[in-house]
Amino acid sequence: xxxxxxxxxxxxxxxxxxxxxxxxxxxxxxxxxxxxxxxxxxxxxxxxxxxxxxxxxxxxxxxxxxxxxxxxxxxxxxxxxxxxxxxxxxxxxxxxxxxxxxxxxxxxxxxxxxxxxxxxxxxxxxxxxxxxxxxxxxxxxxxxxxxxxxxxxxxxxxxxxxxxxxxxxxxxxxxxxxxxxxxxxxxxxxxxxxxxxxxxxxxxx
Amino acid sequence: xxxxxxxxxxxxxxxxxxxxxxxxxxxxxxxxxxxxxxxxxxxxxxxxxxxxxxxxxxxxxxxxxxxxxxxxxxxxxxxxxxxxxxxxxxxxxxxxxxxxxxxxxxxxxxxxxxxxxxxxxxxxxxxxxxxxxxxxxxxxxxxxxxxxxxxxxxxxxxxxxxxxxxxxxxxxxxxxxxxxxxxxxxxxxxxxxxxxxxxxxxxxxxxxxxxxxxxxxxxxxxxxxxxxxxxxxxxxxxxxxxxxxxxxxxxxxxxxxxxxxxxxxxxxxxxxxxxxxxxxxxxxxxxxxxxxxxxxxxxxxxxxxxxxxx
Numbered sequence: 001x002x003x004x005x006x007x008x009x010x011x012x013x014x015x016x017x018x019x020x021x022x023x024x025x026x027x028x029x030x031x032x033x034x035x036x037x038x039x040x041x042x043x044x045x046x047x048x049x050x051x052x053x054x055x056x057x058x059x060x061x062x063x064x065x066x067x068x069x070x071x072x073x074x075x076x077x078x079x080x081x082x083x084x085x086x087x088x089x090x091x092x093x094x095x096x097x098x099x100x101x102x103x104x105x106x107x108x109x110x111x112x113x114x115x116x117x118x119x120x121x122x123x124x125x126x127x128x129x130x131x132x133x134x135x136x137x138x139x140x141x142x143x144x145x146x147x148x149x150x151x152x153x154x155x156x157x158x159x160x161x162x163x164x165x166x167x168x169x170x171x172x173x174x175x176x177x178x179x180x181x182x183x184x185x186x187x188x189x190x191x192x193x194x195x196x197x198x199x200x201x202x203x204x205x
Numbered sequence: 206x207x208x209x210x211x212x213x214x215x216x217x218x219x220x221x222x223x224x225x226x227x228x229x230x231x232x233x234x235x236x237x238x239x240x241x242x243x244x245x246x247x248x249x250x251x252x253x254x255x256x257x258x259x260x261x262x263x264x265x266x267x268x269x270x271x272x273x274x275x276x277x278x279x280x281x282x283x284x285x286x287x288x289x290x291x292x293x294x295x296x297x298x299x300x301x302x303x304x305x306x307x308x309x310x311x312x313x314x315x316x317x318x319x320x321x322x323x324x325x326x327x328x329x330x331x332x333x334x335x336x337x338x339x340x341x342x343x344x345x346x347x348x349x350x351x352x353x354x355x356x357x358x359x360x361x362x363x364x365x366x367x368x369x370x371x372x373x374x375x376x377x378x379x380x381x382x383x384x385x386x387x388x389x390x391x392x393x394x395x396x397x398x399x400x401x402x403x404x405x406x407x408x409x410x411x412x413x414x415x416x417x418x419x420x421x422x423x424x425x426x427x428x429x430x431x432x433x434x435x436x437x438x439x440x441x442x443x444x445x446x447x448x449x450x451x452x453x454x455x456x457x458x459x460x461x462x463x464x465x466x467x468x469x470x471x472x473x474x475x476x477x478x479x480x481x482x483x484x485x486x487x488x489x490x491x492x493x494x495x496x497x498x499x500x501x502x503x504x505x506x507x508x509x510x511x512x513x514x515x
Binding site: 016017023024025026027028029030031032033035037040041043044045046047048060064065069071072074075076078079080082083089094096097099101102103104106109110114117120123124127131132134135136137139140141144145146147148149151153154156158159160161162163164190191192193194195196197198 | 209210211213216217219220222223224225226227229230233234236237238240241242244245246248249250251252253254255256274286288292296297299304305307308309311373406407408409412413415416421424425428430432436437438441444445447448449450451467469470472473474480483484486487488493495496497500501502505506507508509510512513514
């Protein structure tokens with residue numbers, strides 16, 4: 001039994017995943033449906049969100065109000081978020097009707113739901129930092145809901161500085177970790193077979 | 206679905222087909238990027254200019270004066286809010302749980318002082334300074350009576366400018382009009398955001414003050430943003446907004462939440478419950494059997510079912 005931390009971490013992570021599972025060049029024959037597109041489309045939209053977010057972050061919070069180029073990048077960011085949620089919701093519904101939590105894939109389902117919930121919080125803080133009437137309205141209305149259960153004592157929707165830092169630093173970091181965790185689980189456990197797939201001999205990993 | 210099947214657990218040993226994961230990702234990235242770029246070019250994004258205290262005071266001076274008077278009288282939303290701003294009320298409850306009260310006053314706001322009396326220190330009008338000194342030297346009961354009488358007079362007249370000012374209102378009309386002038390010349394926006402630092406990032410004070418007035422609320426209504434207009438998921442203009450908050454918005458439209466005094470906390474709790482159900486859906490009896498009972502999966506895997514005569 002090794003006492004080296006590095007060995008333990010390697011065994012618990014890298015050695016748990018078969019390279020063929022991590023980056024497969026083939027899949028079970030049942031992986032042939034449009035529903036599978038929505039998972040990767042969600043990921044693609046997330047890449048555009050992050051990329052457009054980098055541009056907006058590098059130019060500052062008010063840039064998009066004064067520049068037509070900035071306004072376009074803001075629009076890219078907005079529509080990337082809209083499509084991200086559309087893709088993710090279809091992906092989630094698809095996974096529900098596939099009962100994709102079967103075969104010890106419950107953790108994959110849970111990380112997926114956390115991705116959704118984390119994205120809700122991130123999008124919400126994004127709406128708070130636009131610096132326009134929408135931000136003002138959403139901040140003043142949302143504060144009542146959060147205050148009513150005590151959350152307002154820790155997160156003040158009227159504090160744009162707090163919302164900005166949450167949106168560009170803390171929440172993307174948290175969501176990013178959950179997304180990576182979700183993808184690792186998907187690759188490690190493989191794509192769930194059809195509900196009526198025939199039993200095969202053996203079993204277990 | 207309580208017992209895991211071998212076929213779900215084991216590595217698939219049936220037929221396979223070529224699948225280029227990286228190529229799929231790259232194609233998806235290109236297609237989705239083009240789609241987003243096209244949406245951005247065609248539909249753009251809303252940018253409705255934020256409202257300032259200057260705009261409010263210039264566009265609706267009577268509403269501004271009435272709100273200022275309300276702050277002095279302690280009758281506005283902020284003045285009577287409770288935690289996290291002050292102890293004027295306990296706040297909302299969730300059954301026996303007083304979460305709002307228990308969370309404490311962590312963002313102290315005293316509307317009469319923070320929104321009115323402190324900014325008025327910056328006024329160069331000697332009458333305002335005298336009125337401020339008169340107000341501060343009066344008893345709390347006297348202050349409240351002056352402000353409430355002036356608020357009632359404005360309401361009766363329908364417009365602050367039509368009220369005949371006399372000694373009944375004490376220094377309140379001078380204070381309210383002094384603040385109006387500060388706001389109209391643009392000073393108040395800065396004064397309410399730079400108390401902590403001259404480089405502000407926190408707009409709690411001006412936003413609470415603005416939201417206490419009728420002007421801001423009316424603007425929200427004209428932009429279909431009120432709660433009864435499904436405003437929680439709307440944004441200005443004809444944009445999809447936060448459509449993913451539909452459930453939140455929906456609960457505000459139905460009883461018992463619609464007429465409940467504690468709607469905010471009750472709806473929040475209901476959503477937390479639904480969120481737990483969402484996360485643990487695979488463990489929920491009946492719900493976790495729906496995919497078998499309603500066979501959408503046969504549509505999703507129709508090729509597999511067809512090829513295997515299932």
